[in-house]
Amino acid sequence: MNIYDIAQLAGVSIATVSRVVNDSPRVSEKTKNKVRAIMDENGYTPNVFARGLGLDSMKTIGIMCPDVSDAYMATAVAHLESRMHEHGYDCILCCTGYEQSVKEKYVSLLLAKRIDALIMVGSVYAGSGDSDSLIQYVRDAAKTVPVFLINGYLDNENVYCAYGDxxxxxxxxxxxxxxxxxxxxxxxxxxxxxxxxxxxxxxxxxxxxxxxxxxxxxxxxxxxxxxxxxxxxxxxxxxxxxxxxxxxxxxxxxxxxxxxxxxxxxxxxxxxxxxxxxxxxxxxxxxxxxxxxKVEELCNLTISNMMKILHGNVEEVPRDSKIPCKLIKRCTTDF
The missing domain is CATH 3.40.50.2300 (Response regulator)
Structure with a gap:
């Protein structure tokens, strides 16, 4: 049982469940009582995502990328790790390759480490649009922790995307x-x-x-x-x-x-x-x-949004963040 399940049973958003856990005055007493009753019935213990920066936080973020030798991904991972250290977080990096079974295996491995959030670097994790089953493991992970996708878009609750146009x-x-x-x-x-x-x-x-x-x-x-x-x-x-x-x-x-x-x-x-x-x-x-x-800009945006969510400010973070790209003109174009 996780925060996603509680939200579904109560007929509210995961943001509302998070606010109930934090006893936010922005939620009515009627809704609080309803959500708390469902949590009690199902033996739900709020994790760090539900409580913000709670005492059970591992202060660890999972990062997945297909190939860290790729220049784009290496730049992204290095920048993400540096920014996370500024906020007092460590990271666990998994280089998954492109095989579906390996990507799913590493998601399970990271979740077992009780990470506070999962960052996926690369549009390969958003699928190719031809099979929804290939991204179901990402949707499942988002039921447990907030998932941040860099350089791709996936429309799913608790999945936050930052990508260039x-x-x-x-x-x-x-x-x-x-x-x-x-x-x-x-x-x-x-x-x-x-x-x-x-x-x-x-x-x-x-x-x-x-x-x-x-x-x-x-x-x-x-x-x-x-x-x-x-x-x-x-x-x-x-x-x-x-x-x-x-x-x-x-x-x-x-x-x-x-x-x-x-x-x-x-x-x-x-x-x-x-x-x-x-x-x-x-x-x-x-x-x-x-x-x-704009890989560094995407990474900065991702870390900023992640910190807001881990502090319980879910409603402040958009799930779809698209930024403009820019052509850097050198010697191979005549326009």
Whole structure:
């Protein structure tokens, strides 16, 4: 029995249950008595989430990410851990990979450690929109502790999402390429995650809004390995493209290496944009124009919201926080 169950039985929100536990004057005596009676009937003992910073807090936050060697995720995890230490919290990090069974296993492991909250870094935890069963374990975790999702969106009570507006960023970049005369824009992607799907939809919407067809042969899914991208593009002689929209900087750098191998001028012959504004964008030659999806801002927002919730101020925190991205223009674009 958890706070989510008590809220359902009482016909109130989990925020109301939290206020009852904290004896908030904002709840009527009638509702307090009703909720307390249900808690007594079911032998419910409030945990730290229900009581705010109660005595049984482990002062520990669980963090999950698929791959900490990924530049975006490494930056996010490092920033989250630093901010949590400022608030007196420790963290337990689990690198889950992408297998469904492993992700579910690590959620169970972290919950068994009596964590105060769970942070999931990466849109892979939001699913891909094709199967609700793949995200049921996240919904189940939210019945026990507040869950914070970075770089993805999942509509569920007690799940708080902070993510960049990937759709608009990709729509804007693609539109600017078209307005500079580009007609065949290659979309390079390495997954079907929530974030990748938003980028794809932005890309397709831009093509349609400018009267260009959406062509399947200009949507290429490849592993996010720089040399692999270069080699695949060199092998695909059937591909005809004058620009590249990549969903990650690694993919975009692979496209730069392809262009260098073909002696193409950048951006005159081939215009290229990446995503994440990582260190790769300034290590490449030429330096890469890349969308900054504000990872540190998302982490700061997540920690701020988490502290409010752990102090019992659930009603102050929105579950859907979307922030604008920004293209950092360097040498691979001419707009």
């Amino acid at each position: 990937d759709y608009k960023a990709t729509f804007d970049v693609t539109s600017q390429m078209i307005e500079r005369g580009r007609k065949r824009i290659l979309f390079l992607c390495d997954s079907h995650s929530y974030s990748a799907t938003q980028k794809l939809e932005g890309y397709e919407a831009a093509l349609k809004s400018h009267g260009l067809p959406v062509l399947g042969d200009l949507k290429l899914y490849v592993k996010n390995k720089i040399h692999s991208v270069r080699d695949i593009l060199l092998e695909r002689r059937d591909l005809n493209f004058d620009s590249v929209v990549a969903t990650d900087d690694g993919l975009a750098v692979g496209a730069i290496k392809y262009a260098n191998s073909k002696l193409l001028k950048i951006p005159e012959d081939l215009c290229i944009t990446g995503f994440n504004n990582s260190a790769l964008s300034i290590c490449s030659d030429p330096e890469l124009s890349s969308v900054d999806n």
